[in-house]
Amino acid sequence: MISLVSISAQSAFSLNGLIGISNESFTSLNSFEYNPANYSVIKDWGFSFTYGSELEPSFTSNLYQVTAAKTFGKHFISLRYTPGYQKEFIFKSGSTEIDTTTDPVNLENKFIYKELFGFGYSYKISQEFSAGINVRYFDQIFTKENVTIVYAQEPYLDKDVEIDKSNFWKTDLGIIWRPNEIVTLNLATSNLFLLKSDIQYNENKEFLLRTDKSVIAGLNIFPAKDFNLNLVYETNQSLITGISKLFSFSNNKLGISISAFHNTEQTPFFAGINPSAIFISKYFDVSISWINYFYERKSTGNFNEFRENGISNIINNQYSFDKLLLTTNFKLNTLVEQRVKFLDVTINQNIYPALSDKYLDLPIATARVVNLTNEKIEVKPLVLLNKINVDKIQSPSITIAPFDTSDIKFYTVIPENYDAINPELTYADFYLMTVNEDYDDQFQKALLVNGINAWDGNVHNLRYFIKCDQDFSIKYSKSILTQHKNEIDTLPNATSDFYKAKFLFNSFVNNLTYISDPRASAEYVQYPGQTLDLKGGDCDDLSVLYSSLLESVGIETALVDYSTDKNLKHVNVMFNSKLSPDQASLITANDTKYFIRKDENGNDEIWIPIETTSLTDFDSAWTIASDKFQNEALNNFGLIKGQVEIIDIY
Amino acid sequence: MIKIILLFLIAVSINFAQTFNVEKVNGKVKVLSNGSEQWQEVKTNAQISSNSILSTEKNSSVKIKNDDVIFTLKESSAISVSNIKKMTLDELVLALAMENVINTPRNSPKKNSESTKVYGEKLSGETLNTIKSNDFGLKRLNGAKQLADNGMKESAIVTAKEVYRKYPETKKDATTRIYFADLMFERGLYEEAYDEFKEIKSLNINQGQLGYVSEKLDLIGKKLIKQ
Numbered sequence: 001m002i003s004l005v006s007i008s009a010q011s012a013f014s015l016n017g018l019i020g021i022s023n024e025s026f027t028s029l030n031s032f033e034y035n036p037a038n039y040s041v042i043k044d045w046g047f048s049f050t051y052g053s054e055l056e057p058s059f060t061s062n063l064y065q066v067t068a069a070k071t072f073g074k075h076f077i078s079l080r081y082t083p084g085y086q087k088e089f090i091f092k093s094g095s096t097e098i099d100t101t102t103d104p105v106n107l108e109n110k111f112i113y114k115e116l117f118g119f120g121y122s123y124k125i126s127q128e129f130s131a132g133i134n135v136r137y138f139d140q141i142f143t144k145e146n147v148t149i150v151y152a153q154e155p156y157l158d159k160d161v162e163i164d165k166s167n168f169w170k171t172d173l174g175i176i177w178r179p180n181e182i183v184t185l186n187l188a189t190s191n192l193f194l195l196k197s198d199i200q201y202n203e204n205k206e207f208l209l210r211t212d213k214s215v216i217a218g219l220n221i222f223p224a225k226d227f228n229l230n231l232v233y234e235t236n237q238s239l240i241t242g243i244s245k246l247f248s249f250s251n252n253k254l255g256i257s258i259s260a261f262h263n264t265e266q267t268p269f270f271a272g273i274n275p276s277a278i279f280i281s282k283y284f285d286v287s288i289s290w291i292n293y294f295y296e297r298k299s300t301g302n303f304n305e306f307r308e309n310g311i312s313n314i315i316n317n318q319y320s321f322d323k324l325l326l327t328t329n330f331k332l333n334t335l336v337e338q339r340v341k342f343l344d345v346t347i348n349q350n351i352y353p354a355l356s357d358k359y360l361d362l363p364i365a366t367a368r369v370v371n372l373t374n375e376k377i378e379v380k381p382l383v384l385l386n387k388i389n390v391d392k393i394q395s396p397s398i399t400i401a402p403f404d405t406s407d408i409k410f411y412t413v414i415p416e417n418y419d420a421i422n423p424e425l426t427y428a429d430f431y432l433m434t435v436n437e438d439y440d441d442q443f444q445k446a447l448l449v450n451g452i453n454a455w456d457g458n459v460h461n462l463r464y465f466i467k468c469d470q471d472f473s474i475k476y477s478k479s480i481l482t483q484h485k486n487e488i489d490t491l492p493n494a495t496s497d498f499y500k501a502k503f504l505f506n507s508f509v510n511n512l513t514y515i516s517d518p519r520a521s522a523e524y525v526q527y528p529g530q531t532l533d534l535k536g537g538d539c540d541d542l543s544v545l546y547s548s549l550l551e552s553v554g555i556e557t558a559l560v561d562y563s564t565d566k567n568l569k570h571v572n573v574m575f576n577s578k579l580s581p582d583q584a585s586l587i588t589a590n591d592t593k594y595f596i597r598k599d600e601n602g603n604d605e606i607w608i609p610i611e612t613t614s615l616t617d618f619d620s621a622w623t624i625a626s627d628k629f630q631n632e633a634l635n636n637f638g639l640i641k642g643q644v645e646i647i648d649i650y
Numbered sequence: 651m652i653k654i655i656l657l658f659l660i661a662v663s664i665n666f667a668q669t670f671n672v673e674k675v676n677g678k679v680k681v682l683s684n685g686s687e688q689w690q691e692v693k694t695n696a697q698i699s700s701n702s703i704l705s706t707e708k709n710s711s712v713k714i715k716n717d718d719v720i721f722t723l724k725e726s727s728a729i730s731v732s733n734i735k736k737m738t739l740d741e742l743v744l745a746l747a748m749e750n751v752i753n754t755p756r757n758s759p760k761k762n763s764e765s766t767k768v769y770g771e772k773l774s775g776e777t778l779n780t781i782k783s784n785d786f787g788l789k790r791l792n793g794a795k796q797l798a799d800n801g802m803k804e805s806a807i808v809t810a811k812e813v814y815r816k817y818p819e820t821k822k823d824a825t826t827r828i829y830f831a832d833l834m835f836e837r838g839l840y841e842e843a844y845d846e847f848k849e850i851k852s853l854n855i856n857q858g859q860l861g862y863v864s865e866k867l868d869l870i871g872k873k874l875i876k877q
Contacts, residue, residue, distance in 0.1 A: 580818075581815070581816050581817065581818055582817075582818065582819065584816070588687060589682065589687050589689070590682050590685065590686060590687060590703065591703070591730075591786075591790075591816050591817075592684075592685070592701050592703065592730060592732075593685055596752070596815050596816060597752070597756060598753060598754065598755040598756065599755060599756060600755050600756055600757070601755065602755045604815070604818065622685070623684070623685030623686075624685070626685055627684050627685050627701055630701050630732065631700070631701065631732075634732075634748075635700070635701075635732050637744050637745065637748055639748050639751060639752070640744060640747050640748040640751055648756060
């Protein structure tokens, strides 16, 4: 009679020693035993091979497992072939002889347990949470030799083998939760769903692998970087616990680990330990592990003992021998690994093409980005404004710490030949690049590109309109001053700039009319040539024109921004006569008509305010502007109150 | 000190558009109206606008009046009418702060290329009027002193600063500068007074003035330490 033996399907165990599930869990891709949720951090392909041997008198080496794994976005699958996951028991059941003259026939019973292959799938629900399923195929072959006497002329013994087979699929589910970098929890079933084939002989039912349902719970703790404590417990009262530590050097890691395992069928409490060492590089891992049992292993035993105690695990049971295993994992990454990612992009302002130089210093957008890697990376930001830029414009690179977030500024360049009159809604494509040839991430956002005459209302930015049309201004100014050559030549040299400014103003003033801006969402400013062509403009246009003409002949100018009345802003021009205060009487008897400013060396220079909207003559424009400046900037302290600002063009 | 006070003074409103009525004219008095280049004779009951400049010749004077002020400009003096106003000490501090802003050298000015030297006939007329303008500066300082004499010490200080800026030659007159430096000291503007006395000390002054200025510097220095 054969009593019940407790042989269960494969439970938590590890051949390669490292059971910590972490960012390094690439090592776990070959194991459904301690990683039932099939969690993996491989980016693309992974291959694993374990080769080893049981250290027994009849030393035989074996390929234990071959695994191929692949990640598709959030999906991960693995296929495992396990030729070495097998245990065979042979028991002599007796011998039979006809008489002493014939050789006895020895009879054997064999019990062979195999796990042949399996596959797993997991899905990364979020950065912290994954769920998986694994399906494994087991085979059991029981053979029993019988002998019968064949009575012939010479009776003989006829031995036949009774073969009984049973296989089954077992499916289990698992989840893994990594709330932070310190703790990882996993929970899985064991023998949740089973699909079995029937066994032929009832007597063999007692030897089938037991498939009692249980739950596997795992806890991984990382009290420090690359230091792991772990415990996997099964409700069938088996457990495995371990500790591991990785050391970084260059771009590689070297790790050591030791784990101890327990089940109810083996003694002492911890039946053995599994020390291992691992080398982890960018493209492959190699681990060597040793499974060492505390209890003395015997290669022989009796059937009754087998029958009474049974086994609980094909590769780890009381009949298992010490093992030495070499596991190699290869990572094959055919995908571009995303190293940096956009979180958000904020457009700082709409584009004003006229202010093109400004965008060299002022970012058009700011992006919040995150470093997805565990290493410091250099990120190159690029931006392409559709319909404006042909090529992407690269902004200064920044370095981001591992897993850190940072703000990146995007600058652009407006082409000199951009000439769209009307505003246009377009898209900006933002790119992030690291070491990859392709972009790590891309983000698109709409923005408004105004026409070339649009102005943001900031008087400081009128300088871009002044500088923009220099060729026209130079040509125009020279032609006017040439007409006054004789007068200029006879004037005191010190007053040259003053009279040039006077001639230039008087040259256009009679031909122009004050015209308000067209109604539009953005303020509108004409370039100098446009103002002369259109024969008029408002204070911005006329100030831009006059300043541009003066600057074109080397006369320094400044815009005077009046905001005393919030509802009625005004701008006019002030130019540098280059006269010293002692020379003021060369141009005026009235000391309220000029303003003294210091140059960069602290020398006093006389600046002349001009009201460009006073379209009568220079003297009137000077008088009106000086009166306004005297009242609002000086008498009312506008300069110190911020109500009047002098803005130098250069 | 000025900067701190500024925060509280920025909202100070000042009446600047004051028009004066000419009450009485003695001798030869001229006015340079808003932006005008032509001096005109001042007559009784004439209206004088704020940005006009009044100027008196020797043995002449003019009395003007508006709602707030009655002011007499004595002989050999000139004044910008906008300077004739009663200012509080806070307004004075604001005005001096603005003076500091105005006197700050410009940053990063455009570097024009060197002017090409002009050969040929020597140009004339560049220095003809400069001495004359200095005389007018002294007249303006006289006008500023009379503001102080009429109780408008704050306005006098501001006017003097403006005159020194527009007529730099007048800064060599140590006696007048000591007068206005004393006014600053008197108004409690110790830092400004100290700076002014230090500049005066560097001028070519006589022993009596030197002793006085040194004494003032010691006194103000002690007051500043206490602050």
